[in-house]
Structures are given as C-alpha cells and as structure tokens.
Amino acid sequence: MAGVAGVSTATAGRVLGGYGKVSETSRRKVEEAAQRLGYRANGLARSLIQGSTETIGVIVTDVGNSFFASAVRAIADEVRAAGYEMLLANTDADPQTEQRALRMMWEKRVDGVIIAPQGSGSVGHLRPLVDDGLPIVLLDRPLATLPEVDQVIINNTSCARSAVNHLIELGHRHIAVISEAAHDFPRLRSVTLAGGDAERPSAARLVGYLAALRRAGIDADEDLVVHSPYNRAAAERAVLGLLRRRPEVTAIFCTDNVLTSGAVAAIQRSGRRCPDDLSVIGFDDQDWTTLVRPQLTVVRQPRYELGSAAAHRLLQRIEERRSAPNNRSRAENTASGDAPKIQEAQRLVLRGRLIKRASTGPIPPG
C-alpha cells in the first residue's frame, strides 16, 4: 500500500488513520493509491495495537424470543450510534454454551459484555472477566453473588404483586400462577417483597405473587403454583391439567410471555369463558395481546428500554475505563486487606406496569 503510493507507511497511516500532519501532496498520493487498490483498513491490526475493538458481546438465552429480540434490537441501536458493533450469542440457558460464548468473546477482545446470565453458575464464568476489569452489564437477571457488576432489571416483584392485587380486588381467591420457578416455591416463600428483585425474573414474579396473597391474608396453595417447562406446548398442558385438577380456580397469572401464550391456548381449549369463568393476566405486552378476544390484561415490561439502558450503561463504563485504564487489575494474590478500586456497581431498575384490559373481571357468581 505505502509502496504503491510512494510514501512511507507512516505517512500512509497518517492519511488513512486521520492523525498527525500530512502535506496536501502526500495526502492526494495516498488517497489515490488507496482508491486504486481498493484499500480497506485492517481492523484487526488496529484493534491489536489500540487495545480496543469497538465491539461488544451480547449473550442472551434466545433471540428468537420476542422479549430478547426487542432488547437486542435496542442494544444494537444504541451500540451502532456509538460506532460499535455487536457480537451475539444464544445460550438456551445452558451453562456450557454460555461459558464458551463468553470465552470466545473474551479472546476476541470485546470491549464489554451484556449478558442475561443463565443462573448462579454463571458467576464462575464471569468472575475472571470481572477481575480482569472487563466492563459487564447484567441484563434482566441479577446475580446476587456478583455485586460489583452493573445490572439493569425490571421491578418484577412489584409488577407481579400489582397484577395479583388486581385479581384479589376483583374478588378472586383461588388464583393460580404458572411459573418456571415453581419448584423453588418453598424457598421463595420466605423471601421478602424487597428481596424479590434479587432473584431471577420468574422467581421474582413468584415472590410478588406470594406477597400479594400474603397481604390479603390468603394462604398460598402449593398446588396452584404450577410448574411448566419453558415452551408453549408444555405450558398449555400444564394449565389444562390445572383446570381439570382444580376447577375452583378462577384466575391465572402467567409469569412470562411464552407461558402466557400457552395458557391462553389452554383456556381456549378448556371451554372456559374468559373473563366470565376465568380471569387471566399475561406477562409481557406482545403485539397479539390486543388481537385476541378478550383482549389480554398484561404486565407490560419496557423491553426495548431495558436493552437501551443496558447498552448505555455499558458504553459509559467502556468510556470510563478508556480514560482511566489504571484498574486493569488482574488481581494477584496480594494479601493487602482493602480493595483499592471501589468500582461502585450500578443497579438500574426499570418499571413495568399493569395494563388492564378485558381478560380480567369479577369472580363468577356462585
């Protein structure tokens, strides 16, 4: 490249990289040569020397899920505006896959990572990156044992509580919840309302459900806390089973978008009329919730904003680190007592809210 233009690599670099001073003559020579050769900068070499790739990693469980699709879209927008790019990976909630993705991104030297961690097992994968000073933001799922990392989440517990409150106010007493975290019921029972949002979303919502019942003086019935694997068909079966098993149930709270569609399908198949026989509240305001009849009462979560906020936060951290890269720690086993870097993690809680529509109504007479 430089050879063709008849100047040194230094000068060519100055023109192409837009730094330093170059005479008009050399500039023209280089630009012409670049044009002729179809030159494109080698981002790898640039990143290698500059120590930054202008790329972030995004790890979610499934972009095919509309919730993450929206969040990822938001991240992409934010990131693009900052001139960055985005490496995307799905984990399907598999720890191994998560670890591998994290590792690869780390080796590819991403400038930061936004991750919806699979669970507490993720801490082990994340730890080395955190210690290395890589900016990380937790999306949608907090990690109690990783308090030094920023997180952006939804106030799931109080959202769930207001949803269930709404049902209680309508007179319902036999309120079922369909949840991926049902097996955790015994433990979650003793989690306080305030502590709920430290759990993963499905658990946090279950905590909200329990809190609402407790406040109303209703005993939580374990049999009404219905577990379902995370797919529509399973949710449909689970709800169908519930309705057969416990016909006195007059309301169902769904804790998630895919469980919601399964529940709606089940109710339609069960022949129960909604909301006359049965009230339903869905989670996550997908676009079809106004197309079904009755229109669905749902908890709307700001999923796009969740992504934006996470990306914004991450970019800010990257910027901070760039201007003060002293804390590239790689903590050796120094026996020094106090940690010098008080990174001060930020925890951003976005607020979802209940949208009352036609799928919830007063309890059936009798």
Next chain:
Amino acid sequence: MAGVAGVSTATAGRVLGGYGKVSETSRRKVEEAAQRLGYRANGLARSLIQGSTETIGVIVTDVGNSFFASAVRAIADEVRAAGYEMLLANTDADPQTEQRALRMMWEKRVDGVIIAPQGSGSVGHLRPLVDDGLPIVLLDRPLATLPEVDQVIINNTSCARSAVNHLIELGHRHIAVISEAAHDFPRLRSVTLAGGDAERPSAARLVGYLAALRRAGIDADEDLVVHSPYNRAAAERAVLGLLRRRPEVTAIFCTDNVLTSGAVAAIQRSGRRCPDDLSVIGFDDQDWTTLVRPQLTVVRQPRYELGSAAAHRLLQRIEERRSAPNNRSRAENTASGDAPKIQEAQRLVLRGRLIKRASTGPIPPG
C-alpha cells in the same frame, strides 16, 4: 507470558496453540504459568496472522421483527456449531446504514456475510466485497444484478398464488391485497409468474396475487392493491380505509407479518365478521395466529430453515475458499475477455405453504 514460564515464545505458542511438539516438562511449565497469569489467547493476533476471524457478519433490517428473529436464531445455531461467532447489524432498510455496517464488518475481517439486502442500491455496497472474494449469501431477498452471489429465498410468488387461489376457489372476486410494494403495481403487472421470485418478497407476493387473478380471468383492480408503510398502525389505517372505500371487498390477502397484524386489528375494529363477511389470509405463521378467533389462515414460511440454510451455505463457501484461496481476486481492470472463476452461484428456494384455518370461508350470500 513465555518469560514467566521460562521458555521461548515459540514453545509457549506450541503448548497454547496445540501444534508442533513439546516435551512434557515444558508443557507443564507453560500450562502452569498460563494458569497463574490468567492467560487467554489474543484472538486478534491469531486472526491477523491466520487470515481468518472465525466470525461472520449478519445484516438484517430488524431483529425485532419475528421473522428475522427466527432466521437470526437459526443462523446463530448453525454458526455456533461450526465454532464461529456472529456480528449482527440492523439496517432499518436504510442504504447508508447498510453500507456502514458492511464496511465495518469488512474491515473487521469477517470470514463471510449473510445479508438481507435493502434493495438494488445494495449492489453498489456489495460489489467490492464480492470482487474481493468474500463469501456472501443473500437472505430472503434476491438481487437480480448480483447473479454471482448465493441466495436463499422462499418461493414467495407461488405461496401468494396458492393463497389467492384458495380465496378464488371459495368464490371471492373482490380480493384486496395489502402490500408494501403496491406502488410498484404497474411494473409488477407485467412480471411473469416464473420471474416473480427474482423480486423482493413483498413484490414477489404481489406478483403471485396478480398471477392468481389473471389465471382466474379476474381483472386486477389497482384500487384493491393497497399500499401500507411497514408498521402495524399504518396497516390498520390502510385496511380500515379500504373497507370504508370499497365495501364490496370480501377477502384480504396480507403479504407480510406486520401487515397481517395490522389488518386483523382493522377488521376487528371495522365490525365486519370474519370469515362470514370477510375472509383473511395472513403471511408468516406467528404463534398468535392460532390464538385469535377465528384462527388465521396463513402462509407459513420456513423462517428458521431459511436462516439455517443460509448459514450452512455460507460456512460451506468459507470452507471452500479456505482450501483453495487462489480466487482472492481483486480484479484489476484486466481487459481479458473471459472470467476464469466460474464461481457458480447457488440459488436455494425453500417452500412455504398455505395453512388453511378458520379465517377464510365462502363468499357471503348476496
């Protein structure tokens, strides 16, 4: 790194990279040092020297759209299985954004690109990459002027034709279509059935609509070819306008998933009963189409498979190129008559099909 282990960089490289021969002693020394230092390979340096990044670029208009969300998910799966990673960008159908994304990915030295091009303007952006020998696969949208590039598309035209045929068989004569390509109606009128799939999807589907009408001897009425911008609210307004303007319409064919939801919303608001007053066919079998009443007759397109196939094709091309990198052309203006590299582009057409459900029925009496 090597220093700490007390061996040369060469030996360290051999251990860490897993090539060449190393004694057990050195291996242990290096591994121990790596462990202690928290060593991770620098993918940038590796890629720089090896000339491959194990990363592909994916460019779609919007991952937030469920169609692309599925396709991207599929690509991610395929790519992960091959040990690659995926750089993702959205264009919102903006040529500038597309060009920028393509440029950045190119500079970052992706090994290949899967792109749903914005339109004929994309050819200009793509041309240099193609000439440079970068493997590229066109997703969902063909590009007539770029015949040397692989493409993976849906048989949109015949899907649309069977949908409209279905309506015709039911007795409908006043069949409206709602399409993003409506303004192109005059030109598309003269496109043959066979040529339809060379158009972008919305146009291809319009061609299918026209072909079905033509075969049935029905004159296409330009006023029934309704244009709508690409969002649900606009589609809803457009359909509402249509129903007011042309009450004799008894069937509507939607050419796209977001237009479908707009149309369904409009019909519900219009007070017309479906399918008694009005039959509807949607495009793309989203999960809610069985939750609305009546359940929607739709054209189902294999969107996941579309992504898989594209990724599969691309990885294959990358593999081919790796084993025979001679065709790294950078075609200088050689006046030689014949092209030596008969790359033989592949064009893969996946088949969608009509799923008949309850939203289509015989024409209303009278």
Next chain:
DNA sequence: CGACACAGTGAGAACCTTCTCACTGATTGC
C-alpha cells in the same frame, strides 16, 4: 547570523500471535 519553532517525513518499535528454519543432542541403522 545563530537559535528556535515548526511542518512534514521516514525509520522502526510495539501489539501478540503463528510458523518456518536452524540448531542441539540423542538415538538408530549399517
């Protein structure tokens, strides 16, 4: 006229790998 600032330039180090080549010392084959 000498000291100095300053624009423009090139040489070369650095970034971190991979990979070729040459070398040592030991073993094998004849």
Next chain:
DNA sequence: GCAATCAGTGAGAAGGTTCTCACTGTGTCG
C-alpha cells in the same frame, strides 16, 4: 564409527496497523 533420523527447542520473520522519535528543511525572531 559415521551418517541419518528425530524430538525438542529458540531465534526471528510476518501479519497491518499506530505511534514515538529523530531528522530535514523552511521560516521567524532577536
């Protein structure tokens, strides 16, 4: 006993940038 093989190793180039440093020549100021 000597050549040939072979395992194991290190030196150093290459990959394409960025960036520091030193240098030249021109103009400016005292």
